[in-house]
Amino acid sequence: MTDQSDIEIFILGTTYPLRGGLATFNERLAQAFKDAGYRVTIYNFSLQYPSLFFPGKTQYSTDPPPVGLNILTKVNSINPFNWIKVGREIKNKRPLLLVLRYWMPFMAPCMGTIARIVKKNHFTKIVAIIDNIIPHEARFFDTCLSKYFLGSCHGFVAMSKSVLEDIGRFGNRKLRKFYPHPLYDTYGKPLSREEACQKLDLDPSFRYMLFFGFVREYKGLDILLQAFTDKRFEKLPVKLIIAGEFYTNAEPYRKMISDLNLSERIVMHNSFISNSEVPAWFCASDIIVQPYKSATQSGVTQIAYYFEKPMIVTNVGGLPEMVPDGKVGYVVEPNPKSLADAIYKFYSLGNTNEFVQHIKKEKQKFTWEGLIRTFEEFL
Secondary structure, three states: OOOOOOOOOEEEEEOOEHHHHHHHHHHHHHHHHHHOOOEEEEEEEEOOOHHOOOOOOEEOOOOOOOOOOOOEEEOOOHHHHHHHHHHHHHHHHEEEEEEEEEEOOOHHHHHHHHHHHOOOOOOOEEEEEEEEOOOOOOOOOOOHHHHHHHOOOOEEEOOOOHHHHHHHHHHOEEEEEOOOOOOOOOOOOOOOOHHHHHOOEEEEOOOEEEEOOOEOHHHHHHHHHHHHHOHHHHHHOEEEEEOOOOOOHHHHHHHHHOOOOOHHHHHEEEEOEEEEEEEEHHHOOOOOOOOOOOOOOOHHHHHHHHHHOEEEEOOOOHHHHHEEEOEEEEOOOHHHHHHHHHHHHHHHOHHHHHHHHHHHHHHHHHHHHHHHHHOOOOO
């Protein structure tokens, strides 16, 4: 390969001023390509979701913009004329690599059409990072949309082996590679527990477990709430933090908390957590709980690794790949009893230091440099 500073890499996906884990990932990926010596441009969405289809309060970030990234906000997810225009623009610019970030079939017509136009230059390699080829909340037309998208790419990168297998189920024989989700390492120095509790106005005499991120039905918060009614927890000074915006109706969960008499043992923060706020929530907590009913991989896991927090995850999708059972936390079945047993075991044994030592070792596997090398195998 020639001098990498002469090579252009384009990324098409969510980024600033749009918010969320996808934006954070794509910005960090762009920086990793830059650090490797490539010239990088991100094509961002001018319209990602129509307001009618967006379940949250806002799609936009309140954090400062990322420094040093070339971001072009041009892609309209629902305008076919825009897809043709953007596709022709990228085709004519002839980047060596176009990385598409595919996370839901809704984006298939837009991304698939742009990619098909770009392919006509017979030069640009088109590689997709696949988050969910089979959605958590599937609809009857999702398979057709995903097939359309898969047909537009030269190859695929999956960040869990379960997703890699899902791609194969579509009968696709194109080159596909696995590389685990790298660490989110942009949150700065961890806070002390005391400082984190002070920032969040939490009583430091209690211990805290954390359910973090957008709340959707498949994430199993209802299972965790049922688990937390276990009589063993009544003797433990432990509270559950629910930190993240509800992307579903919050009222059934509020009613469940009330009906189960959990109100005094729950800290509820129904709001989007900006990147600058993330350290306090993780550093105030002892353990991160992901009681998901379905999953591929999760960015929450990688934030936990960064802050060196033990985890309890359910045995679904790619989560067990990321959390070795008994070393960095516990892998359990997605039911209240299994979750309750693991939570009680964690707090009764008090072996946090042992978990942290394994976390320090395990997180060395999740590097951005390794992900860049994986993409280079397609060139």
